[in-house]
Amino acid sequence: MIRSIIMRGIKSANGKQELTGRDIITGKNGAGKTTRAQALGISLLGYVPGGGKLATETMKLANGDSMTMGLDTDDFTLQRSFTRKGAKIEQTIELNPPLDEKSNADKEKRIEHELGKMPVMLDFNEFLSLTDMKRREFIFTLAEEADEETGELNDKEAMIEALRQKITLPDDSDPQQIEIYKNDIKECAEKFEDGLLLQTNLQNIHSYAKEQLSFWKKERDKSSGASQKIAEYKNNLTETDLSLEANNMHLEEMQAKYIQLTGELAKINTENERHNEYNRRIHQLAQEIAALTDAVNTESADAIKDDIEYYSGLISQKDNSAAIEFAQSQVLYETNRIPDFEKNIEKYREEYQTARAQKAASESLIKKIKEHTGTCPIDPRIKCEHDFKDFMMEIGLEAHKFDTAMREISQSGTAARADLETARQNAKNAQDTINRLRQEEITALRENEQIQRTLNDLQGQLRKIEGFDAEKTARITAKREELVGLLPEGFELTEGYEELLPDVAEVYPITSTKELIAEYEATSSKISEIKAKIAEQTKARNALATLRSTMVDGTMAEYHTAAWKRIADEFGPKGLQGELVKNTLTPLTHAVQEKLDKMNINKAFFFQTEDEKGKEIFQFGWCDAEVRDKNKNSLPLKSVGKCIGEPRNFDALSTGEQMLLLIALMTTIIEWTNPPLKVLVIDNAENLDSENIIRVLNGLTTAGMNLDNIIFSGVMDIDPATVPDWRVWDLSGGAVQ
Secondary structure (H helix, E strand, O other), X not given: OEEEEEEEEEOOEEEEEEOOOEEEEEOOOOOOHHHHHHHHHHHHHOOOOOOOOOHHHHHHHEOOOEEEEEEEEOOOEEEEEEEEEOOEEEEEEEEEOOOOOOOHHHHHHHHHHHOOOOHHHOOOHHHHOOOHHHHHHHHHOOOOXXXXXXXXXXXXXXXXXXXXXXXXXOOOOOHHHHHHHHHHHHHHHOOOOOOOOHHHHHHHHHHHHHHHHHHHHHHHHHHHXXXXXXXXXXHHHHHHHHHHHHHHHHHHHHHHHHHHHHHHHHHHHHHHHHHHHHHHHHHHHHHHHHHHHHOOOOOOHHHHHHHHHHHHHHOOOOOOHHHHHHHHHHHHHHHHHHHHHHHHHHHHHHHHHHHHHHHHHHHHHHHHHHHOOOEOOOOOOOEOOOOOHHHHHHHHHHHHHHHHHHHHHHHHHHHHHHHHHHHHHHHHHHHHHHHHHHHHHHHXXXXXXXXXXXXXXXXXXXXXXXXHHHHHHHHHHHHHHHHHHHOOOOOOOOOXXXXXXXXXXXXXXXXXXXXXXXXXXXXXXXXXXXXXXXXXXXXXXXXXXHHHHHOOOHHHHHHHHHHHHXXXXXXXXXXXXXXXXXXXXXXXXXXXXXXXXXXXXXXXXEXXXXXXXXXXXXXXXEEEHHHHHHOOOOOOOOOHHHOOOOOEEHHHOXXXXXXXXXXXXXXXXXXXXXXXXXXXXXXXXXHOOHHHHHHHHHHHHHHOOOOOEEEEEEOOOOOHHHOOOOEEEEOOOOEEO
16 A cells, blocks of 8 residues: 655655545645646656656656655655756656666566556546557456356467367368368468467457458459450450550650649749739738728727726735634644543543442451351351451441542543543634635635636726727738838839729739640640550450469359358357457446445446447446346446437546546456556546535445555545545645544
């Protein structure tokens, strides 16, 4: 379990954040909640989860030229430091206790061995950003050992034998067909790769089988018409060879001419476009200058100033720090008194028991003497005439003294308990005062922020109104200067110049490209004609060569087609792949559902592996509770369309609902992955409403019992009494027990 997070020089944080294993970190914006999550992520991974992995990206969090972050566990300490040295950033890693690690790479291996590296523990987006296929691969890495039915396929030779058993041909089949089946099965098995997930191997083999099936289907179809096509192409083969070379030479000549014409036309078009742009901009500037000249400031600054004065007077400074500090001193004072009161109570309890025992002993002795008058108290068979009256009076006085002492001790104990209760109540009242004062500061801060935004808008409007004339003059001047730069020399912007602008365009003549375009189009058309002819000739020649080289026996192609069809079916979604999906996702679905139930979230979790058209996908979501009940806590894996009610995909959920589902899913994933250190970090928890936060926190006490650390952080107002198994850290001013 992580006992503390170390922070030095990261943002504004310095020191340690102590952890208990179940921690809620709250506080206002900027208090350092996210900083703690980032420091934890950098410590474990070497970078901020969800951010860039380069040291330059990580170093952006430093408030100087160096920063250090780390963590303490029960028996291991890790610290990472980043230091900027010129243009480089140097990272150093310190481990305690150290072993024989020499390089950072060795230390990273040690960290992974001691703590593990699992980014999804620290940032849900590491999982959400994956594609459907990558999510599928990630989920299947969590699967338990394959059952006996599919486990044999992890061995190549066993897989060959299993396939042979599944698609065995009758003994009276064509021996050539039997041999083709055996060879195709062996070829299929060669696509099996050691070290890959079983699911990946099945997908690869299934894809390969479909490719082979498609190939042999084409070969089967081609073999039936190959002879007739060869005869047709033979008639044209001689003519094709004779004219193909001449056409290629002609094409080269036409393409050279085409390139030349293209260059000339592009040069002329560029020049014409430049002239067109000059003319367009000239008229645009003239219109803009005229519009600016006619523009009048119709708004008054007086009303805006009045509003600014009014809102400025609404800003208030709420500083309860002195009162909070006084209340904190009261909490500390009363808390420090409590152990003394408790010790006094215990002391009085022991003194009372001692006095009562002594009183009882005295009374017992008196009773015994009275019962044995005339005989020895030790043995009644012995006659004794001794008079014990004085002794009994002395013992009686002692008993009375013990009785008086008991009353006095009882009174002192009652007073001590009253003092203890008073101290506890005073401490609670002082803490309530602290919470109230802090809430007042937060409320005032939010109100001031809203007022300041209004003031900023008003001040912006005022600047615009007061600067209208200056802005107008500046813009007119700038546009006139640009216009003068575009006009030909000698043209002056005198009064009425706008009417002369249409004639100015004649200074920039447009070169005619009509004849050049006609020649260009004719050349292009000729090239297309020659290319089409060459393509047909080449196609005819190549088709004949292909027919001759690829024509296979029709019966052989039919056998291969049948073999690969059966292999593809065995490895497809309706065969082994579908069985593996069911065996893997069913227990995972139930595990996530169990987490939701423990958190009292009345929803039914599901995975979806096919869409309505049968296309393979990999998504997840939940349904309403009544759907879950009717389906006995499970949903069809193949199609959610079979569900009763309205299942909703993850992307269709609200932000808060997504967080609820992800907490259940990620808790399960962490448990199934089983890293050495199991941590779940939930940042921005304020996306959950107050009811769901308490429900999830108390539910996670059971649902997340296998996790070492769970950290909730966000702008939240949580009463510690509602979450007794959690430690609440208020970064606005200390820890709340």
